[in-house]
Amino acid sequence: MKKLALLFAGLSLFVATGCDNDDNNNTIEYPIVGTWQPIKKVVTTVAVGETPVSDGISFDTDCQKTSRWIFKEGSTGKRTDNGDGTSPGTCQPTFDRNFTFTYDRDTKAIQVKYQGIVEPDKGKVTMLNETTLNIAFEDKTDPTEFHSETYTLKRIPQ
Template identity: 30%
Template sequence: MKKILFFTMMAGMLMTVSCRNDEKEEEVTSVIGNWKVQKMTAKGTFTSGGFPIPVPNTSSESACVRDSKLDLNADKTGFVLLKQDITGPCEEIGNDNFTYAYDPDTKTITAKYNGSIEEFTVSHLTNNEMTLKQVTAISTPQGIFNGEITLNMKK
């Protein structure tokens, strides 16, 4: 009798475990929206006057950076206004209209503007937050930055 009770209990436990879904379903979110930059982080090398200077994870949450925005519309058009003060005084480094495609499988946004194509990796996405990363080269009046830019944004 004890063996039957034991096996019945074990079978019940196995059924409970096998029927339970411990995997949380990933919330379906969209990149579409009006995004305001909260923080910009740069990591790479800044070259000025022919001299490379390492930029080790430098970030800014200044008013300059917070003036930046990214609008991604449902019709696959967008607008970006990007300002930075990581490499010196506040300066506008992007102010463009563009078209884009988003691939949720690779988590990549491909933007096309003025004959150029740029790719951004979406490393974090919720209904109200998005983090974009891009390996890039940016020319500024002070020099050229080569490395990775990360933008933390909120709707």
């Protein structure tokens, strides 16, 4: 009977401590580096004392689907937004700039500084996984109005 009690106590101890492994963190950190296609943008504006307004913009035309945000090693990149050209069936860049960026994995803060533009865009990465990147940029220049633009981007395999 003593052997059975010792066996039961040993199994209980194994179950209570043997399966608990706090050192094994299975969180995968996906890189922001890569080529991304914008899928949609949500613009939210809230003026003091006014009703909030949000507009969703889908990048669903053939030209818009060729837009790319490229984040490279070394904190550089290029953003090209494409739209319909003046001739039917043609595309033209509506925004085409090189940039530098900083991204803090811990706080999820991101700053994008476009070539030729004085003020950097400051925001937060709200989601980053294998296939999706959501970035929310806030414009804090007007103290009477909250303005944000949240982009959803899809990773383009290379």
